[in-house]
Amino acid sequence: MLMSVLWLAMVAVSILYGAAAGTLPAVSAAVTEGAGTAVTLVLGLSGTMALWCGLLEVLRLSGVLEGLQRLLRPLLRKVYPNTFANNPDAASALSANFCANLLGLGSAATPAGLKAAKEIAAGSDGRAGDELCRLVVMNTASVQLLPVTAAAVRGSLGCDNPFDILPCVWLASLISVSVGLAAARMMQGISDKA
Amino acid sequence: MMALFIPLLLAFTGAWGIYKQVDLFHALTTGAREGLKTAADILPSLVVLLTAVTMLRASGALEAMAGVCAPVFSLLGIPAETAPLVFLRPFTGSGALAVGSELMERFGPDSYPGRCAAVMLGSTETTFYVTTIYFSACGIKKSRYAIPAALCADLAGFAASALAVRLFFPVG
Numbered sequence A: 001m002l003m004s005v006l007w008l009a010m011v012a013v014s015i016l017y018g019a020a021a022g023t024l025p026a027v028s029a030a031v032t033e034g035a036g037t038a039v040t041l042v043l044g045l046s047g048t049m050a051l052w053c054g055l056l057e058v059l060r061l062s063g064v065l066e067g068l069q070r071l072l073r074p075l076l077r078k079v080y081p082n083t084f085a086n087n088p089d090a091a092s093a094l095s096a097n098f099c100a101n102l103l104g105l106g107s108a109a110t111p112a113g114l115k116a117a118k119e120i121a122a123g124s125d126g127r128a129g130d131e132l133c134r135l136v137v138m139n140t141a142s143v144q145l146l147p148v149t150a151a152a153v154r155g156s157l158g159c160d161n162p163f164d165i166l167p168c169v170w171l172a173s174l175i176s177v178s179v180g181l182a183a184a185r186m187m188q189g190i191s192d193k194a
Numbered sequence B: 001m002m003a004l005f006i007p008l009l010l011a012f013t014g015a016w017g018i019y020k021q022v023d024l025f026h027a028l029t030t031g032a033r034e035g036l037k038t039a040a041d042i043l044p045s046l047v048v049l050l051t052a053v054t055m056l057r058a059s060g061a062l063e064a065m066a067g068v069c070a071p072v073f074s075l076l077g078i079p080a081e082t083a084p085l086v087f088l089r090p091f092t093g094s095g096a097l098a099v100g101s102e103l104m105e106r107f108g109p110d111s112y113p114g115r116c117a118a119v120m121l122g123s124t125e126t127t128f129y130v131t132t133i134y135f136s137a138c139g140i141k142k143s144r145y146a147i148p149a150a151l152c153a154d155l156a157g158f159a160a161s162a163l164a165v166r167l168f169f170p171v172g
Helices: A002-021 A024-061 A064-079 A081-086 A088-103 A106-121 A130-140 A148-156 A162-193 B002-019 B024-059 B061-076 B080-088 B093-107 B112-123 B127-137 B146-168
Strands: none
Touching: A002 A024, A002 B024, A002 B061, A002 B093, A024 A064, A024 A088, A024 A148, A024 B002, A024 B024, A024 B093, A064 A081, A064 A088, A081 A088, A081 A106, A088 A106, A088 A130, A106 A130, A106 B127, A130 A162, A130 B127, A130 B146, A148 A162, A148 B093, A148 B112, A162 B002, A162 B112, A162 B146, B002 B024, B024 B061, B024 B093, B061 B080, B061 B146, B080 B093, B080 B112, B080 B146, B093 B112, B112 B146, B127 B146
């Protein structure tokens, strides 16, 4: 429903604004142009996408995910002390979720994350606990080592070095997730007092 | 440096896979098949959404929006051109991809706004979608501060994306 309303709103605003600004001929031409661009774009990026998904499959099968989980366990234990102390199943699902997100394995990350969330939420009478909130914040902040789609779009547009945005993405992700967790911590303090 | 990073990543992953006795070629092609499926899956929504975004651009409404947002965005150091991406990102992944791709195409993938769009796409998530699936999957009615905290992370992500682009790709 959201998408339907959003789409219709975009089309309606284009027509109304176009009528007011006298750009209606361009709006009309944009219809075929936009649809065509989408196809060239996806054709251009599908090669890069396919190659990287192949590479990720090799990483997955060669145990890199498990290695990463062992490596990051101490760090995650600090963020989720209760879960790691009391619920080993949830803790391992949680690290699987985080590490799969890190590698860009979306199809593995979501089931693991939902399993962890259900375990953490068990018996919580519909109110999200602090560690569940943190799990959700971490999942909305997208910490990803290889932003394949964004790089593939760049490649599709004829960019020489589509992956040169990697350091920027790492820095931005790190800041974003840190701010998210810090904000969660502050708001937790406020909601504890209330 | 980055020019060497990607080829080496390919080579090391391949070597590591063989060392771990993975059927390398089979794994590569299996993953590639999944990747092609993903690309095919995003195409229909991209056709529909990119049409609307291109219409908005042609009408002049996107420039007007950037103009309106410019004063607030410049305080955060975010290029005003990326305003439509910033507003759509928390709600729709495919919408954000359409708007982000259009920005990269319009301004060039290596331009300041184009690069910012790519970094923003890579470092943020569809916040409202993610919170909805998580909280509905485990029967949570009171999400407390999760959504405000996640939106703080998004805002920081947008500002940090622009900051990182300015840092790593200073306009000479």
